[in-house]
Amino acid sequence: MEDLHHAETPATDIPPRFHTGRLPNSKSGDGKPRLLLMGQRRSGKSSISSVVFHKLAPSETLYLETTTHIKKESMHSFMDFQVWDFPGHLDYFDPIIDTENIFQEIGALIWVIDAQDEYLDAIQRLNTTILNLHHTYPTINVEVFVHKVDGLSDDYKSDTFRDISQRVQDELADHGYDNAPVSFYSTSIYDHSIFEAFSKVIQKLIPQLPALENLLNNLCQTCRVEKAYLFDIMSKIYIATDTSPTDIASYEVCSDYIDTVIDISEIYGWDRPAEDGSAELLETGNDDAESLVVFERKGSHYLYLREINKYLALVCIMNDEGPGEKKALLDYDVRRFQEGLKEMFPRTDRDVPPTEGAASGQPSG
Numbered sequence: 001m002e003d004l005h006h007a008e009t010p011a012t013d014i015p016p017r018f019h020t021g022r023l024p025n026s027k028s029g030d031g032k033p034r035l036l037l038m039g040q041r042r043s044g045k046s047s048i049s050s051v052v053f054h055k056l057a058p059s060e061t062l063y064l065e066t067t068t069h070i071k072k073e074s075m076h077s078f079m080d081f082q083v084w085d086f087p088g089h090l091d092y093f094d095p096i097i098d099t100e101n102i103f104q105e106i107g108a109l110i111w112v113i114d115a116q117d118e119y120l121d122a123i124q125r126l127n128t129t130i131l132n133l134h135h136t137y138p139t140i141n142v143e144v145f146v147h148k149v150d151g152l153s154d155d156y157k158s159d160t161f162r163d164i165s166q167r168v169q170d171e172l173a174d175h176g177y178d179n180a181p182v183s184f185y186s187t188s189i190y191d192h193s194i195f196e197a198f199s200k201v202i203q204k205l206i207p208q209l210p211a212l213e214n215l216l217n218n219l220c221q222t223c224r225v226e227k228a229y230l231f232d233i234m235s236k237i238y239i240a241t242d243t244s245p246t247d248i249a250s251y252e253v254c255s256d257y258i259d260t261v262i263d264i265s266e267i268y269g270w271d272r273p274a275e276d277g278s279a280e281l282l283e284t285g286n287d288d289a290e291s292l293v294v295f296e297r298k299g300s301h302y303l304y305l306r307e308i309n310k311y312l313a314l315v316c317i318m319n320d321e322g323p324g325e326k327k328a329l330l331d332y333d334v335r336r337f338q339e340g341l342k343e344m345f346p347r348t349d350r351d352v353p354p355t356e357g358a359a360s361g362q363p364s365g
């Protein structure tokens with residue numbers, strides 16, 4: 001991840017070679033989907049972006065200043081995308097604002113609602129935005145984060161969540177927009193829910209997701225893996241998992257494990273050189289980082305982690321005896337998985353067909 005905390009515009013001139021697919025509403029074709037963080041003042045937009053993409057400790061967000069202008073950041077990871085943080089007071093449909101420029105490359109509109117505050121105004125603004133946009137940009141994913149739920153009791157939390165989602169859908173239906181493509185997530189920066197919500201938002205931008213899930217399902221079946229997550233290492237967003245039911249507890253365990261790996265790799269890690277020895281950014285795939293951890297009782301659950309490439313790591317949860325015995329089979333299947341993934345996400349110059357990719361700045365997937 002690039003740490004461009006105060007960047008006005010994405011300051012990288014690295015072409016978006018790693019993008020996974022072209023956006024349906026992309027006009028300029030720079031191929032970097034945008035995640036727009038919108039919502040009322042003090043709803044928590046900058047905190048979310050700082051915690052998820054800059055590793056800011058949640059308690060430090062208390063000292064964040066109000067955003068006064070659109071803050072654009074470029075993320076360079078397994079796929080390139082941008083995060084635009086909007087000031088809460090901005091009227092997006094003011095004639096002086098170039099709405100086309102804002103919305104044309106959009107991957108997802110994330111609307112943050114403070115669940116601890118009075119939220120009727122926020123809902124009204126959200127609905128006005130959706131209604132204004134849906135004719136011109138019908139493919140926009142609207143993702144509503146019912147945020148700061150950490151301060152609410154369990155009952156109140158689910159009541160608030162239900163009330164907000166119901167009101168949004170009802171008001172849109174009253175304006176003749178039935179079944180609007182709006183998804184809702186209960187989030188807080190003080191637990192893993194914000195990472196889980198972001199995972200789901202990002203997954204919708206990956207056209208190869210069904211194929212990825214298939215690969216993970218196969219892996220789970222052949223190696224009797226209970227749950228497998230493919231993580232973006234730096235952000236701890238999981239870009240895919242197998243299709244068995246997901247529970248937040250297993251995600252938390254895997255995600256904490258990624259933290260440990262990051263800590264260790266900060267001490268012992270190294271930059272992968274390109275095959276021609278030039279730019280460090282071209283990764284060549286690496287299968288050196290691996291780890292197997294047994295936890296709780298012996299023979300109960302254990303975790304298996306393998307670095308898939310510079311950005312991605314596979315973490316599996318397994319539940320049977322003899323992790324050591326099965327390791328050879330798992331290693332073999334994970335290597336196959338790694339090869340499958342390389343074909344799906346061509347990354348090096350050698351992998352990208354000559355007519356696509358870096359030179360044109362077009363997405364390669």
Ligand SMILES: Nc1nc2c(ncn2[C@@H]2O[C@H](COP(=O)(O)OP(=O)(O)OP(=O)(O)O)[C@@H](O)[C@H]2O)c(=O)[nH]1
Pocket residue numbers: 040041042043044045046047048058060061062063064065066067068086087088089147148149150151187188189190
């Ligand atoms: N309890 C709780 N507080 C949060 C959470 N997320 C953000 N906050 C707090 O909410 C306050 C406002 O957060 P900001 O991130 O500055 O809000 P913003 O939406 O960017 O505000 P503007 O820049 O004015 O548009 C800060 O004091 C944060 O610590 C959360 O999940 N739970």
